[in-house]
Amino acid sequence: MNDLDWAEFSPQTRAVRAGHRRTAEGEQGEPIFPTSSYVFASAAEAAARFSGEQPGNIYSRFTNPTVRNFEERLAAMEGGESCVATSSGMAAILATCLGLLKSGDHIVSSQSIFGTTNVLFNKYLANLGISTTFVVIDDLAAWQAAIQPNTKLFFLETPSNPLTQLADIRALADLAHQHEIIFAVDNCFCTPALQRPLEWGADIVIHSATKYLDGQGRCIGGAVVGDKERVGKEVYGFLRSAGPTMSPFNAWVFLKGLETLHLRMKGHCESALALATWLEQHPAVERVYYPGLKSHPQYELAQRQQSGASGIVSFEVKGGQEAAWQVVDATRLLSITANLGDSKTTITHPATTTHGRLTPEERAAAGIGDNLLRVAVGLEALEDIQADLARGLDALAD
Numbered sequence: 001m002n003d004l005d006w007a008e009f010s011p012q013t014r015a016v017r018a019g020h021r022r023t024a025e026g027e028q029g030e031p032i033f034p035t036s037s038y039v040f041a042s043a044a045e046a047a048a049r050f051s052g053e054q055p056g057n058i059y060s061r062f063t064n065p066t067v068r069n070f071e072e073r074l075a076a077m078e079g080g081e082s083c084v085a086t087s088s089g090m091a092a093i094l095a096t097c098l099g100l101l102k103s104g105d106h107i108v109s110s111q112s113i114f115g116t117t118n119v120l121f122n123k124y125l126a127n128l129g130i131s132t133t134f135v136v137i138d139d140l141a142a143w144q145a146a147i148q149p150n151t152k153l154f155f156l157e158t159p160s161n162p163l164t165q166l167a168d169i170r171a172l173a174d175l176a177h178q179h180e181i182i183f184a185v186d187n188c189f190c191t192p193a194l195q196r197p198l199e200w201g202a203d204i205v206i207h208s209a210t211k212y213l214d215g216q217g218r219c220i221g222g223a224v225v226g227d228k229e230r231v232g233k234e235v236y237g238f239l240r241s242a243g244p245t246m247s248p249f250n251a252w253v254f255l256k257g258l259e260t261l262h263l264r265m266k267g268h269c270e271s272a273l274a275l276a277t278w279l280e281q282h283p284a285v286e287r288v289y290y291p292g293l294k295s296h297p298q299y300e301l302a303q304r305q306q307s308g309a310s311g312i313v314s315f316e317v318k319g320g321q322e323a324a325w326q327v328v329d330a331t332r333l334l335s336i337t338a339n340l341g342d343s344k345t346t347i348t349h350p351a352t353t354t355h356g357r358l359t360p361e362e363r364a365a366a367g368i369g370d371n372l373l374r375v376a377v378g379l380e381a382l383e384d385i386q387a388d389l390a391r392g393l394d395a396l397a398d
């Protein structure tokens, strides 16, 4: 089955089978190779491996069969030539930036990105002489205006967190390529089951495997997918030198996660849409943000670019922080945590958690109100999730 051409198969089939090189044992399940190094048949073979004359394993910071299995499977799912797995989603973003950029380069990034990515750009990359301009995700003119002669990278997440704003990937890819800029999309929210940015012209896809790829909140990991030159050579080169590689055990957990990804994402999407529809008509709810709702300002783009709207639903309640906290504290089933992409539904109040370090002015500019809540809809029965939210919301409406 190693010899199959995965391009002939649907992404759902690739998610279940791609990348497994069955060993002489004939195993059905993917093996874990917990080994730090590899042995050679002779001094000459060792020399040939080290010189690069002969391909093959040397050391697990460079390559590991279980990690490679995960990399090949995810590459097949995203439709990329190469994939490198990393120890976390942040390591994937770091490896992309340090593998492809140098001092004096400039990034244009969506302002609506994961908080830690913001710290990485604003503090650590800035310290190395790599500067970043932040723009509104769906303002194409702002992306264009932010381009400088030294701009090397466009970076974004779509849909954004927590307001589910979308970027038009095709339009931004065209703009980036007119200026020879590399375009990277963090595809954490949609996963390749719902959105494949490379097909819309992006150059690089980044993942926090910690979220939906695992799907059950077990392991930390990440990945970068793209072409052979930039990802297979440059990002990989950084990774094998700097070291934040994925462990074989985590790679195996993610492999198992990928096998159920399409089914899980279907479940997340179905429940999220039903919940968002219910929230929209609830008297205690002022506004719902979910790309699967016709009321979403970019509903058409979501329909075109994604095959599902994913599991993140945000909504504003009538009242302020106190009302929002009441809804959180009235839950009994939902996990009060900022994580997402888990089979267990989570609820968070962005203004005092994920976006708590922003000033009130910055939060207002980002559209994060004190009355905003974000739910990452899990795989419990919809009626139980809904009842858990209804308890607090009904009390507000009375």
Ligand SMILES: *Cc1c(COP(=O)(O)O)cnc(C)c1O
Pocket: 088, 089, 090, 091, 114, 117, 157, 186, 188, 189, 207, 208, 209, 210, 211, 220, 221, 222
């Ligand atoms: C969680 C997350 C990351 C960081 O991933 P880790 O695995 O926690 O390092 C990056 N981007 C997005 C969109 C995320 O949600």
